[in-house]
Amino acid sequence: MKNRIGMKLYGEVPLDIYAKSLQNLHTLITELTKQIEPGTKIEWSIDELEVGSAYTGIKGYYHEMDKVEKVVIGFETTGMALSKKRPIPYNQKVTKAANQLIKVINGKVSSIDFITTPDFFVEVYQSPDIISEKDKTLVYGTITGRVETLSSRQTLRFILYDNLFDRAIKCVVDEDKKELLKEIWDKDVIVTGHIKRDVTTGRPNEIRNIEDIKILTDKPQGNFLKARGIIPWKEGTEKAENIIRRLRDEE
Structure with missing residues (x-):
């Protein structure tokens, strides 16, 4: 009931x-x-x-x-x-x-x-009369997160909690792409499609025209150790920890 x-x-x-x-x-x-x-x-x-x-x-x-x-x-x-x-x-x-x-x-x-x-x-x-031209813009790209709440009623869709903001993103899948939904529930995935973002914060809130959903089988540990900075490090360049220590000592 x-x-x-x-x-x-x-x-x-x-x-x-x-x-x-x-x-x-x-x-x-x-x-x-x-x-x-x-x-x-x-x-x-x-x-x-x-x-x-x-x-x-x-x-x-x-x-x-x-x-x-x-x-x-x-x-x-x-x-x-x-x-x-x-x-x-x-x-x-x-x-x-x-x-x-x-x-x-x-x-x-x-x-x-x-x-x-x-x-x-x-x-x-x-x-339609309250959607501005800026709001209508969808940008092609990818979002990584965990899948929750799969549904096939009215439209094929699922909720993705993105890794960056941990916020719910509505993902709408076309009928001819329903094979992409197999075995993705409660999995970490990369979703490729057209992303709609909030015009003020830039946070993603919806993905449409989804082309691919890739399941991440492993979550690599220690990736931060391989991360590259915005400016490439070269031999002879002062290391970040030395810069911080020097600036602290100068205070």
């Missing part, structure tokens, strides 16, 4: 935006309950928070769990309507609450997932 509701924000999510989203999610659930099961006092508690991404899972409790499930299905229906840009089949208060929730999709926050089970989610994207 369905009794969980989840929301995940993608992109750069400031604390104030995240807090506002939680409040708007609470309002949406409250208005859905009032319409679908009027007079029912369902208790909603935070059930899960995902480290490194703006995901919140909420669980409903009531002695008649079928009523909780009806509200959860209403949440699914609302998400699908928003995703397909169709009218929400509930009253104006529900519609207003839903529209307030997705107002955070403003360029920095690129999309929101409405989630109820591991197999069900709908994704609400940016409206």
Whole structure:
């Protein structure tokens, strides 16, 4: 029986935006309950928070769990309507609450997932009129990280936690490339494709048109010992540790 509701924000999510989203999610659930099961006092508690991404899972409790499930299905229906840009089949208060929730999709926050089970989610994207030309730019390149949360519902995709920032990156795979998804879950990989970055911080938040996913079978130890500096070292050049020691002694 369905009794969980989840929301995940993608992109750069400031604390104030995240807090506002939680409040708007609470309002949406409250208005859905009032319409679908009027007079029912369902208790909603935070059930899960995902480290490194703006995901919140909420669980409903009531002695008649079928009523909780009806509200959860209403949440699914609302998400699908928003995703397909169709009218929400509930009253104006529900519609207003839903529209307030997705107002955070403003360029920095690129999309929101409405989630109820591991197999069900709908994704609400940016409206074309709020995407600037700069935001549309995708740069070809590679990102290294660990794969989590594979999904094949609606679109083939997975979440990659990159090695540099340890932040969630949404990776969308075309249907004709689905063979790339074999055996990558919980693996360290190199993903090659078109990377979308946050226009302010430069951090990657999405990869599309993925051409290759290479599984890293070994994690070399001590690579820092082989690292080269920006300026090549030559015979007779003062070593970095000697420079630091000399500058410290001169103080």
